[in-house]
Amino acid sequence: MILEGLARLGRSGLGSLERIGRAHLLLAGMVLGIGEILRRPGLLIAQLFNIGVLSMLIIGVSGLFVGMVLGLQGYYVLAQFGAAESLGVMVAASLVRELGPVVTALLVAGRAGSALTAEIGLMKATEQLSGLEMMAVDPVRRILTPRFFGGVLAMPLLAAMFSAVGVLGGYFVGVGLLGVDSGSFWSQMQSKVDFHEDIVNGVIKSVVFGVVVTWIALFQGHDSVPTSEGVSRATTRSVVHAALAVLGLDFVLTALMFGE
Amino acid sequence: MKIRGLCFRRGSQVVLHRVDMDIRRGAVTAVMGPSGTGKTTLLKLITGQLRPDAGSIEVDGEPVHTLGKSALFRLRRRMGMLFQSGALLTDLNVFDNVAYPLREHTDLNPSMLRKLVLLKLEAVGLRGARDLMPSELSGGMARRVAxxxxxxxxxxxxLYDEPFTGQDPISKGMLVTLIRQLNDAAGLTSILVSHDVDETASIADHIYVISHGEIIAQGTPQEIAADRSAWVRQFMDGLPDGPVHFHYPALPLADDLLPRGVAR
Amino acid sequence: MGKQRGIEILVGLFMAVGFVALFFLAMQVSNLSAAVNSDGYRLTARFANVGSLKARSPVSMAGVRVGRVEAVSFDKDTYEAVVTMRIDAATDTIPDDTFANIFTAGLLGEQYIALEPGGSMKYLRDGDEIAHTQSALILEQMIGQFLFSKAGGD
Known part of the structure; x- marks a missing residue:
C-alpha cells in the first residue's frame, strides 16, 4: 500500500518534470524561431490582430470602469483625511503599478489565451500540425512563434491602454463628478508617479506577463490530448494556470521591484 | 524501404513488436489490421515523427530513425502523406492549401505556381473548387484536396493513413481509383494503412496484416485471401466472433447477475 | 488582399494607440516631463538630519515648487547630510541668507524643503551653499520631548 502510494507519487512527479521540460523546450523553440517572423512579418501582424486588436475593446472598457471605481472608492477614503487632491496619485499609481499589468494579463489570458489554446489544440487534433511537419514545415516556428511574439508585444501595449483609459476614468469621476481640483489631480500625480520606478516597472511586468500568458496558452494547446475533450480541458487549464502564474509572479516581481 | 526489428512502446504498453517489412519501389503496399494495432504509429515512425525504441527504418538507404532535423525535413520533401482527417489548414482556401508546400519549398513565380496548383487540383478533379474553404468541403473532397x-x-x-474511413461508397471508389492512378502514372511508392478490406485488397500489390503490434500474415491480395489462419479469416471476412472475441473479458453472466455475486 | 490590408491598418492603429497610451503615461501621469527638465542651477545645503527626504522631493518657496532635490548624500567628516537641489532657472533671485527648512506635508505626508528668503541683496549662484538650515522634525523625537517636558513639569 505504502509502496504503491510512493510509486504513484514518484510517477506524477516524473510526469510533471517531463511536462516542465517539454514546456521549456517549446519556449526555446519559439524564441529561436524569431528569424521566421523577421522573414515573414505578415505572420506576426496577423497575430497582433488576433491578440491585440481583438482585445482592445474589452481592455478599454474594463480599464475605464476600473479607473472610475478607483476614483469613487479612493475619493471617499481620501476625503476622510482631507487628502482628496491625492486622488490622482492613488488612481494612477495603483493602475500603473498593479492593476494595469495584472488585470490586462488576466483579461488577455481569458480572451486571447484560451483562444490560442483552443486553436492550437484543434490544429493538433485535426492533424494540421502533423500535416505541416510532413510538408517539412516546422509547426513550432510557423504556427507557434508568431503567436508567442504577438502576445509578448501586444501585452504591454494593452496594459498601457488599460492604465491610460483608467486614469482618464478616474479623472472623469474625481474631477468631473466629485469636484476634485483638476490642477492638483494632475500635478500631484505627476510629482508622485515616477517614470522609472512606476511606468518602466509596470511595462516590464506586463512584458513578463505577456511571455507567461502566451507561453502557457501555447504549451497547453501544443501539449493537449488531441480529442475534443482534451482540447476543452486544455483550454480551461490554460486560463487557470495563466491566472495563477500571473498573480504569483506579480507578487514576486513587486517584491523585487518595489521592495528595498 | 526496409524495416527491421522495429519496436515501439508507449509507456509500458508495447505498440509495435519486432516488425520486419520490405516495401518495394513503385508498388502499392498495404498495412492492414484492426483499429488500435499501431498502424498509424508505424506511419509516424516511417516519417520520423516518432522515434523507435529498437530496430531500424531505412528509406531509400537513409536511416530515418537517426536523422537530424534538417536531414529529416529534406527527406520529407520527398514524401507525401495523406492524413485521416485531411489535415487541411483551416484558415486557407483550397488553392492556398495546395500551394502551401510549393510556396514553402520552391521559388516558383506566381504564374508557374498557379499552373502547377491547378494541374494538381485537376488530377484530383477539384479544379473548380479552388476558392472554397476547407469547412465548405465534404469529407471526400477534403481528402482529395489533401x-x-x-x-x-x-x-x-x-503514405495514406486510413484514406477510406468514413467515406461514402462513391468517394471510396474515387479514392481507390486515384491512389492506383497516381501510383502508376508517376511511379510513386505508396504505403496504405487501412482496415477497409475490399478497397485495400483491390489496389494493393502486397499486404501486411498486423495485430497487436505483430505481423501475422503477408503476401499478395490473393495469398491473403487464401490464408487459412483463423485470425486472418476473421479480419478479412469480418466475422463477429473468432480469435478476437465478441465479448469483452468478463465474469460469467450468471455470476454478474446473481446478487450473491455482488455481495462477495 | 483587401482583407489583409484591413488587418494591417487595424494592427497599425492598435500599435499607435498603444504607444500613445505609453506616451501619455510617461508625460502626463509620471514625472518624466519634470525630470527631463535638467536646466536650472544647483544649490547645496547641509542638515543635521534630513528625515525621509529623498531625491525628487520638492523644493518650494512660499508654498510654490521652485525645484527638486537632486541627491542626498552623507558627509563622513562632519556627520551631516548634504542635500543637492536643482532650482528652476526662472527663480534666480534667492538671497544668500535664505533659510532652508525640511517640513512635512500634512501630519504623515512626504517631506520637502521650504526655502524662506532672507533680506540680502546678494543672490545665490550655481554651486553655492545655503548656510542656514533647519533639520527635519522627527515625530518620535517630538513626542519624546513633549512627554519628557510634561513629566518634568509635574
Missing amino acids: LARAIALDPDMI
Missing part, C-alpha cells in the same frame, strides 16, 4: 497537396512537390513516396 491528396493534391501531398503530391504538390512530386514526391517519390506517398
Whole structure:
C-alpha cells in the first residue's frame, strides 16, 4: 500500500518534470524561431490582430470602469483625511503599478489565451500540425512563434491602454463628478508617479506577463490530448494556470521591484 | 524501404513488436489490421515523427530513425502523406492549401505556381473548387484536396493513413481509383494503412496484416485471401466472433447477475 | 488582399494607440516631463538630519515648487547630510541668507524643503551653499520631548 502510494507519487512527479521540460523546450523553440517572423512579418501582424486588436475593446472598457471605481472608492477614503487632491496619485499609481499589468494579463489570458489554446489544440487534433511537419514545415516556428511574439508585444501595449483609459476614468469621476481640483489631480500625480520606478516597472511586468500568458496558452494547446475533450480541458487549464502564474509572479516581481 | 526489428512502446504498453517489412519501389503496399494495432504509429515512425525504441527504418538507404532535423525535413520533401482527417489548414482556401508546400519549398513565380496548383487540383478533379474553404468541403473532397497537396512537390513516396474511413461508397471508389492512378502514372511508392478490406485488397500489390503490434500474415491480395489462419479469416471476412472475441473479458453472466455475486 | 490590408491598418492603429497610451503615461501621469527638465542651477545645503527626504522631493518657496532635490548624500567628516537641489532657472533671485527648512506635508505626508528668503541683496549662484538650515522634525523625537517636558513639569 505504502509502496504503491510512493510509486504513484514518484510517477506524477516524473510526469510533471517531463511536462516542465517539454514546456521549456517549446519556449526555446519559439524564441529561436524569431528569424521566421523577421522573414515573414505578415505572420506576426496577423497575430497582433488576433491578440491585440481583438482585445482592445474589452481592455478599454474594463480599464475605464476600473479607473472610475478607483476614483469613487479612493475619493471617499481620501476625503476622510482631507487628502482628496491625492486622488490622482492613488488612481494612477495603483493602475500603473498593479492593476494595469495584472488585470490586462488576466483579461488577455481569458480572451486571447484560451483562444490560442483552443486553436492550437484543434490544429493538433485535426492533424494540421502533423500535416505541416510532413510538408517539412516546422509547426513550432510557423504556427507557434508568431503567436508567442504577438502576445509578448501586444501585452504591454494593452496594459498601457488599460492604465491610460483608467486614469482618464478616474479623472472623469474625481474631477468631473466629485469636484476634485483638476490642477492638483494632475500635478500631484505627476510629482508622485515616477517614470522609472512606476511606468518602466509596470511595462516590464506586463512584458513578463505577456511571455507567461502566451507561453502557457501555447504549451497547453501544443501539449493537449488531441480529442475534443482534451482540447476543452486544455483550454480551461490554460486560463487557470495563466491566472495563477500571473498573480504569483506579480507578487514576486513587486517584491523585487518595489521592495528595498 | 526496409524495416527491421522495429519496436515501439508507449509507456509500458508495447505498440509495435519486432516488425520486419520490405516495401518495394513503385508498388502499392498495404498495412492492414484492426483499429488500435499501431498502424498509424508505424506511419509516424516511417516519417520520423516518432522515434523507435529498437530496430531500424531505412528509406531509400537513409536511416530515418537517426536523422537530424534538417536531414529529416529534406527527406520529407520527398514524401507525401495523406492524413485521416485531411489535415487541411483551416484558415486557407483550397488553392492556398495546395500551394502551401510549393510556396514553402520552391521559388516558383506566381504564374508557374498557379499552373502547377491547378494541374494538381485537376488530377484530383477539384479544379473548380479552388476558392472554397476547407469547412465548405465534404469529407471526400477534403481528402482529395489533401491528396493534391501531398503530391504538390512530386514526391517519390506517398503514405495514406486510413484514406477510406468514413467515406461514402462513391468517394471510396474515387479514392481507390486515384491512389492506383497516381501510383502508376508517376511511379510513386505508396504505403496504405487501412482496415477497409475490399478497397485495400483491390489496389494493393502486397499486404501486411498486423495485430497487436505483430505481423501475422503477408503476401499478395490473393495469398491473403487464401490464408487459412483463423485470425486472418476473421479480419478479412469480418466475422463477429473468432480469435478476437465478441465479448469483452468478463465474469460469467450468471455470476454478474446473481446478487450473491455482488455481495462477495 | 483587401482583407489583409484591413488587418494591417487595424494592427497599425492598435500599435499607435498603444504607444500613445505609453506616451501619455510617461508625460502626463509620471514625472518624466519634470525630470527631463535638467536646466536650472544647483544649490547645496547641509542638515543635521534630513528625515525621509529623498531625491525628487520638492523644493518650494512660499508654498510654490521652485525645484527638486537632486541627491542626498552623507558627509563622513562632519556627520551631516548634504542635500543637492536643482532650482528652476526662472527663480534666480534667492538671497544668500535664505533659510532652508525640511517640513512635512500634512501630519504623515512626504517631506520637502521650504526655502524662506532672507533680506540680502546678494543672490545665490550655481554651486553655492545655503548656510542656514533647519533639520527635519522627527515625530518620535517630538513626542519624546513633549512627554519628557510634561513629566518634568509635574
